[in-house]
Amino acid sequence: MKKILVPVDFSPAAENAANYATDLAYNIGARIELFHVFQDPVVSPAAASMVWPYEAYSQMEDDAKTALEKLLHKVEKKYEAAYHDYSLKPELYARSVRGEVDDEVYKYFTECKMNLVVMGLNSAGKFSKILIGSNVRKMIEREIPLLLIPTGYPFRKPKKIAFATDFSHSDIHVLCALAEFAKPFNADILIMHTGNSRSDEVVYKETMEGFLNRVADRVNYRNIYHRHVNSERIKDGLDWIVENGQIDMLAMVHRKHGFFYRLFNGSYTLNMSDHIQIPLLVLPPEHRIPM
Numbered sequence: 317m318k319k320i321l322v323p324v325d326f327s328p329a330a331e332n333a334a335n336y337a338t339d340l341a342y343n344i345g346a347r348i349e350l351f352h353v354f355q356d357p358v359v360s361p362a363a364a365s366m367v368w369p370y371e372a373y374s375q376m377e378d379d380a381k382t383a384l385e386k387l388l389h390k391v392e393k394k395y396e397a398a399y400h401d402y403s404l405k406p407e408l409y410a411r412s413v414r415g416e417v418d419d420e421v422y423k424y425f426t427e428c429k430m431n432l433v434v435m436g437l438n439s440a441g442k443f444s445k446i447l448i449g450s451n452v453r454k455m456i457e458r459e460i461p462l463l464l465i466p467t468g469y470p471f472r473k474p475k476k477i478a479f480a481t482d483f484s485h486s487d488i489h490v491l492c493a494l495a496e497f498a499k500p501f502n503a504d505i506l507i508m509h510t511g512n513s514r515s516d517e518v519v520y521k522e523t524m525e526g527f528l529n530r531v532a533d534r535v536n537y538r539n540i541y542h543r544h545v546n547s548e549r550i551k552d553g554l555d556w557i558v559e560n561g562q563i564d565m566l567a568m569v570h571r572k573h574g575f576f577y578r579l580f581n582g583s584y585t586l587n588m589s590d591h592i593q594i595p596l597l598v599l600p601p602e603h604r605i606p607m
Contacts, residue, residue: 318341318344318345318346318347318431318432319346319347319349319428319429319430319431319432320337320340320341320346320347320348320349320430320431320432320433320434321349321351321421321424321425321428321430321432321433321434322334322337322348322349322350322351322433322434322435323351323352323353323417323421323433323435323451323455324350324351324352324384324387325352326352326380326383326384326387327436327438328436328467328468329436329437329438329465329466329467330435330436331387331390331391331436332436332465332467332468332469333434333435333436333465334348334350334387334391334434335391335394335471336434336465336469336470336471336595337434338391338394338395338406338408339395339398339471340434340463340471341406342395342399342404342405342406343473343500343501344497344500345404345500346406346431346432347406347407347408347409348391348406348407348408348409349409349410349411349424349428349430350384350387350388350391350408350409350410350411351410351411351412351413351420351421351424352380352381352383352384352410352411352412352413353412353413353414353415353416353417353420353421354376354377354380354412354413354414354415355414355415355416355417377412377414380412381412384410384412385410387410388408388409388410391408392408411424417451417454417455418451418454418455418457418458421433421455421458422455422458422460425460426460431461432461432462432463433455433460433461433462433463434463434465435451435452435455435462435463435464435465436464436465436466436467437452437464437465437466437467438467452464456570456598457570459570459600459601460600461493461597461598461599461600462597462598462599463595463596463597463598464595464596464597464598465595466593466594466595469593469594469595472564473501473503473564474498474501474503474564474565474595475501475503475504475564476503476504476505476506476561476562476563476564476565477494477497477498477503477504477505477506477563477564477565477566477567477597478506478508478557478558478561478563478565478566478567479491479494479505479506479507479508479567479568480508480509480510480554480557480566480567480568480569481507481508481509481527481569482509483509483523483524483526483527484569484571484601485530486569486571486601487527487569488527488530488531488534488535490569490599490601491505491507491531491535491540492534492535492536493599494567494597494599495535495536495537495540497597498537498539499537502539503539503564504539504540504541505537505539505540505541506541506542506543506557506561506563507528507531507540507541507542507543508542508543508544508545508553508557508561509524509542509544509545510544510545510546510547510550510552510553510554510556510557511544511546511547511550511553512546512547512548524542524544528542543557543561545557554566558594563594564594564595565594565595565596565597566594566595566596566597567596567597567598567599568596568597568598568599569598569599569600569601570598570599570600570601571601
């Protein structure tokens with residue numbers, strides 16, 4: 317049984333992610349754990365001498381637990397309204413803990429051997445601002461499988477998943493896991509590389525063919541294709557494939573100082589537009605099955 321962890325903060329984005337994860341679980345045979353982390357109230361340094369009343373703090377935590385139970389019930393009701401075959405209904409659970417979001421999510425994920433974290437992205441004018449200014453960025457740095465769902469994005473079975481690669485050897489392991497994710501949907505995996513292939517066509521061709529040959533030898537999945545997007549900037553190439561590639565999901569590897577790192581930690585971050593309005597699957601280096 318696969319296990320999906322959904323961190324929730326009771327925002328519309330988190331509720332949407334919980335609904336998305338439940339539909340996903342129905343299709344892949346997984347169980348769902350809604351996970352709320354109650355954080356200590358932030359006190360301004362100027363008011364450091366103030367004491368937070370224990371009764372008020374305790375009440376806030378109790379309210380959060382009540383809200384979590386209500387969300388669990390709401391997600392279950394929405395599922396029951398959408399599906400008639402209750403025999404395939406995913407198991408749903410809820411848990412609340414104290415601490416910092418990224419610390420507790422990572423701890424629970426590893427100790428309970430979860431397979432995937434599904435998180436909602438709060439709406440904003442720039443996708444980059446979301447990644448920089450929220451717990452999502454911290455979770456990406458934790459290097460665990462992470463599926464990010466834009467606010468309001470409804471679940472739909474993925475038909476084509478684009479996998480952005482720089483032809484790193486470790487991406488072969490990731491593709492094996494991605495293939496297992498795609499199989500229940502019979503989805504196509506589009507291996508894409510963006511860059512200026514004309515700068516050294518011979519080297520590029522050798523690198524590409526070597527990578528694709530390893531994919532053919534080691535990834536047990538038929539629906540895999542390749543496409544090069546010629547672009548001087550990584551961001552422009554990704555924007556193009558999202559807008560024109562008719563894809564339902566973008567998958568990337570978070571490798572420090574690698575392809576993903578350059579995109580979201582360099583100058584691309586500040587200029588990233590809000591074009592990416594589809595789920596973003598972030599996978600750690602050399603991620604292996606199960607997923």
